[in-house]
Amino acid sequence: MSTHDAVPVSLAEIARIAGVGRAAVSNWRRRHDSFPTRIGGTDVSPQFSLAEVEQWLRDNGKLKDVGGRELLWPRFEALGSRNESGLAVAEAARRMRSSRARIVHAELSAQARDLVAEAAKVGREEGPRETFEFLLQRWLETHVRQLSTTPPQLATLMARIALAVRLGPAEGGLTLLDPACGTGHLAAAAAQEYDGPGLELLACERDPALAALASGRLEFVAQDRDIRTRIATADSLRDDPFAGAKADIALCNPPFNERDWGYEELATDQRWTHGLPPRTEPELAWVQHLLSHLKPGGTAVVVLPPAVASRRAGRRIRGSLLRTGTLRAVVSLPPGSAQPHSVSLQLWVLRAAPDNPAAAPPSQDALLVDATRFARPGTREPSPDWDSLGSFVLTAMAALGHSDQEPPEDTVRVPLLDLLDDEVDVTPGRYTAATTEPSHKELALKWDEFGSLLTDLADHARRLSVLGFETGTPQTTTTVGELVKAGALTLRAGRQPSETVPPARGAAVPLLTIADLLHDGTPGGLLPTDSAHATAEDGDVVVAGAARAFKAWVHEGPPIALGPQLYALRVDAEKLDAHFLAGCLRAPANGRQAGTHASASSRVDIRRLQVLQLPLEKQTVYAGTFRRLRAFEALLAAADSSGKGLAGDTSDRLAAGGLTT
Structure with a gap:
């Protein structure tokens, strides 16, 4: 094979194949003259031939515990085209399940078809579903800048909310709809969370590669379970493949800020029961599309950018959603919950009116949940504390429809009269912030706690300040x-x-x-x-x-x-x-x-x-002092945090008036 035809791999890719760190690969290259020579890249980021690297790793006993799937991905990536590599992974999934499956995507090149056959063989040897999920994850990581996916943790949370909020039992089975499914994260999460009889998954995606991958994923999900799947490749807003179908729950992470969503040709569409979405509000078109497919009492959970909750162009539709009791809750998520990671996205929880209004009378308020405090800053971008976030949001959702149940902190029921003003702004932070002002009793308790911290801090400071130190004596x-x-x-x-x-x-x-x-x-x-x-x-x-x-x-x-x-x-x-x-x-x-x-x-x-260097008995003396110093540091940090919080709370009380002394 010539260097022109060779599949290139980087040092990082070699490290992943061998299951070691990149530093180990650099050491191999430096210490072994037999290590393959560079075929491309730069001095800083060299590239090597996959075939030569594989042979060297085998000859030197570096591939003992590595599966064949690790060697597959560089060849998929070498196909070059995002679409062809995605379709090839999807075809491999079909062939993993059945060796007799015919090639559906005729546009695949001969190179891609050979790779599909090899991947199917590896999958049948090492586990079809595991191999497919590995290839899918690598494909998503490679094309992360071109795709917007729903993180598995967010997909699970959305599925749990929808299943918890919908009205009535799923007699005879449950139908789920995702009209912009991407690679099927939301439908797969719902299938994982639902444990009732019969499940039908209706999913649509306009990108052929994503639709094919979603089909591959959901076929694995449905395997050996009472699950039926229908995945269509179409633009749901312009050409709805499930027109007339009704779902018990709908989950969606639609594309954001798309001006060319079909405003002109869909102006008279019957789905706009709450008003024609303005050209600049495509997200509200997706919201009404979901509602048009819900059964009575059905629930939809949709991911939306925060601007949808407050933009003036959409206030009439938001007002209608509130007046009809359709918009039941809005949850502000922490930054990092999904792309774009720098934005605090929102979950809108919508519910269609039930057949029997007496079962759920129209609500006079909406539940607004501010969960932004569950952010966990990462090394490059923030990521939520998913366990705490999920527990908090589900606890908040339990208050829906139960006016006698006190919602948790940072959650508030807002009467419709307060929401239906000139702005119809349903941003949770606008209303939850007003509920955090402490009462006089709470403020007094906080001052008492702060005083106790200062007392303990002063005690530790007094003990540490009297420590004596010898000078001029060299220490070993x-x-x-x-x-x-x-x-x-x-x-x-x-x-x-x-x-x-x-x-x-x-x-x-x-x-x-x-x-x-x-x-x-x-x-x-x-x-x-x-x-x-x-x-x-x-x-x-x-x-x-x-x-x-x-x-x-x-x-x-x-x-x-x-x-x-x-x-x-x-x-x-x-x-x-x-x-x-x-x-x-x-x-x-x-x-x-x-x-x-x-x-x-x-x-x-x-x-x-x-x-x-000290004898053990003297180490014990030092250890006690070190522990006191650590306790002092902890008290100092606690007093700093408590003091800043008290200053802010007291400032809020002063600004609200009512000072008596």
Whole structure:
């Protein structure tokens, strides 16, 4: 094979194929003269021949536990075209389920057809559904800038809301509609959450590649279950393939801000029962399209940009949705919930009127939920705390239709008379913010708590301020690396988790990352309990080896898995006190001296960190003082947060008037 015909792979791709870090591949290239030569790319981002890399990895025993699917994706990517690679993955899914399935997409090239056959063979050997999901995920990651997908966690939340809010049992089965299904995330989530009799999935997508992939995914979902699927390739607004069909629930993440949605040709369409959507309001066209397909009492949950809740052009339609009791709730999601990640998107919960009005009399209010506080900033873009977010939103939804049930914090029932003004603005934050003003009693309690914090803080400050230190006496130190060599401790490094399906909570260990530390220190992910990740157990010292989050502490509690730039140090209790070790390591000057660069993004060389050399009995004395210093730091942070909150709350009360003293 010539270099022109070779399938190119990068160092990062080679690392994924071999199941190692990129640094390991760089080391192989540097140390082994037999490593394949570069065929393209640049000195910074070189590319190599996949066939030559595969042969080298096999010859050197680097592919022992790697499945064939890892070697497939670079060949799909080499097809070049987004559409052809997507259609090829979809065709492979069909062939994985049945070796006799004929090629549906005749436009596929001979190269793509050969690849489909090979992928089908690998899928039948390594698991058809797992292989398809792997290829689909890689395809989505490759074309992420060209696609807008619904994250699985958001899809699950939307399905749970729809199933919880709809009226009446699903006698004889349930029908779900998604008129802009993408690759089928929402329909797949609904199938996963629904456990009743019979399910019919109606899905439509105008992009042929996405529709084919959705079909492949939903066919796997329906396998061995009482599920019927109908996936159409069409523009739902202009050419509705399910005209006349009625659904129990509808889920949708429609395209945003599309001016060419069919305004002229659809001006007299019968679906616009709440008013003709303005040209600049395509999202309200999708909302009414969903409503036109709902059975009486059926529920729709739709993802919308926040501007739809307040733009003047759509106020008449919003007013009609409220007056008829159709718009039941609006949920403001945290930034990062879906693309675009910088925006706080909204979920609109809509419900069609039931056949029997007595079963659900028209509502006189709407439920507005502000869930933006559940954001978790990531390394590059924010991501929500999905567990807490889902629990909060579902608890809030339980208050729908139950006027005697108190909604949770940041949730408010707003009377229609307050909403039906000149603006008809249904943005939750506009109304929930007004409910956060503390009462006089609540404010007094907060001042008492703040006073207790200051008392404890002063006590710790008094004890720490009297510490004495000798000067001029040289102190002997050693390094973590030397302690490891001496057997006084063992060092394990965390790493980037491999691509796996999120495990069930009952069979998982929490995953802590640097991003979690920069947020609130709570592990934000889960890994299978049998994963090969380094874990910190009760009594281990954990060190964050990134300059921007440098710290060390003794882990107390159940095991946690560690992400990149996190390290677990297990001490020999006869030689080292864990709290003494953590106290020495966390000194800011220690981190600066061991840093590899001067910037905040640099790494800290854990093995170079300095530790005092003291006998065990004296270590215990130091350990007690280190623990008091940590308690002082925690109290200081709590007092800072509490004090700022009190200043804001008191300012709100003053601005509201009523000062008596």
